Every structure is written in C-alpha cells, then in structure tokens.
Amino acid sequence: MPAAARPDLASTWARVEALAERSGRDPAEVLSPERLSRLCGVEPTLVPRVVAGTAPGVPLCLRVHRRFLRLRATRRDKHGREWSLAAIAEDFRAPGASLGPLNAGTGLPRLGHAAGVQRFFGVYAGFLLADSQCAVERALAATGSGSGAAPDLGHLSYLTGMPPYDIRLTLDGAPPRLPLKEQVHQRFEHLRRTRPRADGQPHSLAAIAHSFHASGQSLTRLARGEGLPNLAAAAGIQRFYGVDGGFLLADDTEALATALAGIGHELETAGRNAENPMLAVLRAHDVRSIVTRAGRLSPAGWKSLADHLDDLLAREGVLVRPGAGLERAHPMAVPDDLKAAEGGAP
Structure with missing residues (x-):
C-alpha cells in the first residue's frame, strides 16, 4: 500500500504563526479554535488535541454525521436559521428524506449526495469529489505556487488527477465540467496509474478493497466507469492512496492540516498583489x-x-x-x- 505521511501539524502551526506575525495579524485570532473549526469541521475543543496528536479516533459514520451537523449549525441561512434537509437536498435534486440517516447519525449518504452537501455549503470536496477549480486551487496552495510563479502542470496533474490540458483551461478561467461519475472514474484510474506497486504494476482492485474490508468486486463498476462507489469505499480509496479525503471524509488531522495550509497560503499571498x-x-x-x-x-x-x-x-x-x-x-x-x-x- 502506498505510504501516506501524516501531516506535521506542529511545524505547520508554527509556520502559520510566523506568517501571521510578519503580516501584522494576531496569531491568536488567525489560529483561534473557533475559526479553524469552521474551516475544517473539527470541534473547537478538539483542535489543540489534534495538533498534539492525542485526539481520539472517530469512526467514519460518526465523523461524517458530526461534520454535517456543524455545517448546519455554523452556516445558516440569511435569516439565521439552520438550512432544512429539504432545502439542502433540493440543491442536488434529491428528497430531504435521503439526508435523514446522515442527520440522525444512523448511516452514510451516497457519494453523489455527499458531493451535493459539500457543494451546497461551499466546503472543500476532496480528491475524488473536487471540481476542477477546487482541485487546482488546493494543489497550488499545497505546492506554495504564488501568482508570479509558472505552474508545473505535470506536478499539478499528479496532485489533482486532471490532465495538464484541463489544468491549463482551469487556470485560464474555463474549467472543464465532467459528470461526477466520469470524474470519479478518471481520478480513480489516475491514482492506479500514477501510484503503482513497487514492481510498477497498478494495485489490484482486490488489494485496494481489502484495505477497507471489502471485496474487489465492489470496485468493479467504478473501474469500468459504470457507477459510483459508496461513501465508505470512496474514503477507503483515498486513504489507500494517501490523497485528500474532503471535508466530510477527512480525519481530524488531515482536515486541520488542510485548514492550516489554506491559511498559510492566504497569508503568504495577501501582500503580493495590491490590485482590487x-x-x-x-x-x-x-x-x-x-x-x-x-x-x-x-x-x-x-x-x-x-x-x-x-x-x-x-x-x-x-x-x-x-x-x-x-x-x-x-x-x-x-x-x-x-x-x-x-x-x-x-
């Protein structure tokens, strides 16, 4: 299985603190647990423990449930009320009842519904789900590419799962828009092609599925481009290959690292361009x-x-x-x- 190095949150935290001080911002305000919680979905009281590496592990179903509740609690409508399940689901043409198990913590949503929830609330979507714009923006932030630097399209392609031509279109303001099923299929194949076994061959469907206690047959339709995996399988694939899990799927360490990387990129680029x-x-x-x-x-x-x-x-x-x-x-x-x-x- 590809080794996925865990983010070093302590050093990232220190880097963001230094960037905040250099830009004249109060590090305590920039890195407040409440602000970070809003960005990454981790409970404010858990943020210090996640940084210290002492936070308890949380099963995927409970984690997704808690993040969904935080989205509803912190991103309310213009009247200050929580969005109804019907209003959220209507945005991706589904009945409100389809989000009932997610809201109650009794089950995971379908992958397409998870994508719809993240899109509705404007939070990052992860490797398999992110649209082209989100994928490229996050890859640029991860590489530290500034506005004046020429982007390395090959490296960005590796990070995003997108062909270099599509990345160029995205950077030019005309991102390609693929149906979710086709996008997830292409990115899954990209992972298998660019992150092979030690002998250079792609990991088998059975090996990937075994990592999250499923059968290789459960990924057959995804490999053929005929269907979407369920949310647990999508999380397992992303964990297997060590790529971004998205707001609903990411564990707390990955979620907080994503938020810190975004803040650091924001602080680094804040003074580079004075135009409106x-x-x-x-x-x-x-x-x-x-x-x-x-x-x-x-x-x-x-x-x-x-x-x-x-x-x-x-x-x-x-x-x-x-x-x-x-x-x-x-x-x-x-x-x-x-x-x-x-x-x-x-």
Missing part, C-alpha cells in the same frame, strides 16, 4: 456581462437575484450586512476601478 481583488473575478467570470444582463431585469427580478445571492453567501458562511442587499444598489453600478480596468463603463 474583484478585478481578477471580473476577468475570470465576465462580471460585466452578468451585471449588464441583470440590469435588464424588472425590480422584482432584481430582488429575486439579490435574495438568491444572499442565500448563497449565507450558506458559505459569508455574513450579509443589514441594509447592504443588492436590491438597494443600482443594477448597473460598477466600481470605477473595474470600469477603468476593462476599458470603460459597460
């Missing part, structure tokens, strides 16, 4: 076109768009300031520096 960060968003997503089209909406349509954006921000943990709703802004209002950067008003 919205400029990059505008260029990547053609915001002018979106605003122009929104300007053609009726007052009721504009308010509906504003309500939708408020809901989206709320469930990703971004608080909406009272009185700052988009319905109170002129639909064609664009900051002057954005207009200038793009050659004038829309």
Whole structure:
C-alpha cells in the first residue's frame, strides 16, 4: 500500500504563526479554535488535541454525521436559521428524506449526495469529489505556487488527477465540467496509474478493497466507469492512496492540516498583489456581462437575484450586512476601478 505521511501539524502551526506575525495579524485570532473549526469541521475543543496528536479516533459514520451537523449549525441561512434537509437536498435534486440517516447519525449518504452537501455549503470536496477549480486551487496552495510563479502542470496533474490540458483551461478561467461519475472514474484510474506497486504494476482492485474490508468486486463498476462507489469505499480509496479525503471524509488531522495550509497560503499571498481583488473575478467570470444582463431585469427580478445571492453567501458562511442587499444598489453600478480596468463603463 502506498505510504501516506501524516501531516506535521506542529511545524505547520508554527509556520502559520510566523506568517501571521510578519503580516501584522494576531496569531491568536488567525489560529483561534473557533475559526479553524469552521474551516475544517473539527470541534473547537478538539483542535489543540489534534495538533498534539492525542485526539481520539472517530469512526467514519460518526465523523461524517458530526461534520454535517456543524455545517448546519455554523452556516445558516440569511435569516439565521439552520438550512432544512429539504432545502439542502433540493440543491442536488434529491428528497430531504435521503439526508435523514446522515442527520440522525444512523448511516452514510451516497457519494453523489455527499458531493451535493459539500457543494451546497461551499466546503472543500476532496480528491475524488473536487471540481476542477477546487482541485487546482488546493494543489497550488499545497505546492506554495504564488501568482508570479509558472505552474508545473505535470506536478499539478499528479496532485489533482486532471490532465495538464484541463489544468491549463482551469487556470485560464474555463474549467472543464465532467459528470461526477466520469470524474470519479478518471481520478480513480489516475491514482492506479500514477501510484503503482513497487514492481510498477497498478494495485489490484482486490488489494485496494481489502484495505477497507471489502471485496474487489465492489470496485468493479467504478473501474469500468459504470457507477459510483459508496461513501465508505470512496474514503477507503483515498486513504489507500494517501490523497485528500474532503471535508466530510477527512480525519481530524488531515482536515486541520488542510485548514492550516489554506491559511498559510492566504497569508503568504495577501501582500503580493495590491490590485482590487474583484478585478481578477471580473476577468475570470465576465462580471460585466452578468451585471449588464441583470440590469435588464424588472425590480422584482432584481430582488429575486439579490435574495438568491444572499442565500448563497449565507450558506458559505459569508455574513450579509443589514441594509447592504443588492436590491438597494443600482443594477448597473460598477466600481470605477473595474470600469477603468476593462476599458470603460459597460
């Protein structure tokens, strides 16, 4: 089995502390257990024990259940209420009852439902589930590649399971969008191809499945691209190959290491680019076109768009300031520096 080195949380913690001090931030605020808990799903009281390596192990079913409850508790709707199971499941076209066992802690969701929950709340999805944008962003953070460095497409391909051409498309703001079943199949095959046995041959389905007490036949449909594994099998595959397990699946050490890596990358890059960060968003997503089209909406349509954006921000943990709703802004209002950067008003 490929050896997966455990993250050295103590050294990562010290590195982030030093970066915070150099950037003028309070390390206690940057590394507060409450903030880290929000990012990684580990209970605040457990964060110090995870760093020290003394936290108890938690079975996958209980861990996924607890993380789901924390998502609902910490990422509420714009009215401050927990999202209903029906509202969450509706986002990926499933009945609310399908999340009942997950919410009660009596069973694991299907892989597609787990992907939907993570997408709904805007948390990282892990190696098998991450969309192209998330996968590349996390690989760049892991390698410490800055905005001025030329990306190593081959290494990023190894880290993400994506072909170099797709990575280039993603970096250019046009990420490929594969159906989840095809994406998971491709990344599983990528793992088998790029992380072989000592003799250079791919690990057999039986060997992979045996690592999580299943039969090789349970992975046959995945290997053929004919179906998705269940959540426990997906967790086992990622653990076998030592790749990122995602918000719902990652154990506490991996989850906290992911959060610390993200914070460290944020602190390192914070002072490198002084331009308005919205400029990059505008260029990547053609915001002018979106605003122009929104300007053609009726007052009721504009308010509906504003309500939708408020809901989206709320469930990703971004608080909406009272009185700052988009319905109170002129639909064609664009900051002057954005207009200038793009050659004038829309």
